[in-house]
Amino acid sequence: MEILPHISINHYITVSILLFCIGVLGVITRRNAIIMFMCIELMLNAVNLLLVGFSKYWGDGNAQVFVFFIMTVAAAEVAVGLAILMMIYRNQHSSDIDVLNRMKW
Amino acid sequence: MISLYLFYFLSFVAILSALLMVFSKNPVHSVLYLVMTFFAIAGHYFLLNAQFLGIVHIIVYAGAIMVLFLYVIMMLNLNQAIEPMKSNLQKLAGIISAGVLSLVLIGAMRTTEIKAAASTASEIGFVSSLGKILFSEYLLPFELASILLLASMVGAVFLSKKELD
Numbered sequence: 318m319e320i321l322p323h324i325s326i327n328h329y330i331t332v333s334i335l336l337f338c339i340g341v342l343g344v345i346t347r348r349n350a351i352i353m354f355m356c357i358e359l360m361l362n363a364v365n366l367l368l369v370g371f372s373k374y375w376g377d378g379n380a381q382v383f384v385f386f387i388m389t390v391a392a393a394e395v396a397v398g399l400a401i402l403m404m405i406y407r408n409q410h411s412s413d414i415d416v417l418n419r420m421k422w
Numbered sequence: 423m424i425s426l427y428l429f430y431f432l433s434f435v436a437i438l439s440a441l442l443m444v445f446s447k448n449p450v451h452s453v454l455y456l457v458m459t460f461f462a463i464a465g466h467y468f469l470l471n472a473q474f475l476g477i478v479h480i481i482v483y484a485g486a487i488m489v490l491f492l493y494v495i496m497m498l499n500l501n502q503a504i505e506p507m508k509s510n511l512q513k514l515a516g517i518i519s520a521g522v523l524s525l526v527l528i529g530a531m532r533t534t535e536i537k538a539a540a541s542t543a544s545e546i547g548f549v550s551s552l553g554k555i556l557f558s559e560y561l562l563p564f565e566l567a568s569i570l571l572l573a574s575m576v577g578a579v580f581l582s583k584k585e586l587d
Contacts, residue, residue: 321469323426326539330531332433332466336440336459338524343444345516348506351495352449355456358487359440362463365479369547373470374539378546378555381475385556388482389567393574395487399494400581406498413506 329370472547
């Protein structure tokens with residue numbers, strides 16, 4: 318069960334769960350689009366931490382390559398997402414997502 | 423024993439600064455707290471003997487992504503005064519639902535039995551062994567990732583143009 322002396326895989330799962338839920342909390346409770354975007358990054362990082370923990374647990378390097386690709390995709394996502402947020406700000410003069418309710422029924 | 427104390431310290435820093443990130447009203451403070459969380463996660467990677475990922479994490483997240491966030495926040499001139507906040511009732515509902523989600527996930531973890539692992543090799547996280555996997559098994563995804571980055575760069579430039587006609 319132990320990956321490092323005295324540290325089991327359950328320790329890492331717990332930390333990842335807590336970080337992921339803090340990310341969910343931020344997405345639910347904040348209205349600023351940029352902060353919500355940062356919380357999504359936090360959730361991605363919680364999953365990355367879990368992947369690295371299990372990679373150490375199984376002694377398998379494939380999971381770390383997956384983490385590498387997740388980081389690449391996150392970088393691409395941030396570049397495009399922030400450009401979209403800039404455009405929204407230019408049109409709405411606000412980064413409040415509650416202003417963007419035109420598609421709401 | 424020292425690794426256990428280090429683990430608890432890094433986890434404490436990561437979770438505390440993540441909470442401060444969510445609850446601080448000033449967006450610039452949020453970004454700085456998130457950088458602190460990312461450094462703590464990088465410390466976890468070093469603790470797990472994944473040096474390559476730890477360094478890449480610091481370079482990509484703390485060095486590139488968070489600087490981009492900070493740059494956008496400063497360019498839009500967001501500050502505490504114009505920060506939109508939800509009502510207290512909505513905040514309470516969000517805290518309760520996130521807490522229940524974490525309880526469900528932790529309960530699922532406690533009842534799950536994970537198979538005992540084989541003895542772990544210690545140098546899986548080194549650059550040499552990861553590079554061998556990356557450039558043999560994952561060569562095609564690696565090349566596709568470069569195309570993805572190029573496409574996102576073109577997309578970002580296109581979206582930030584003043585006139586879209």
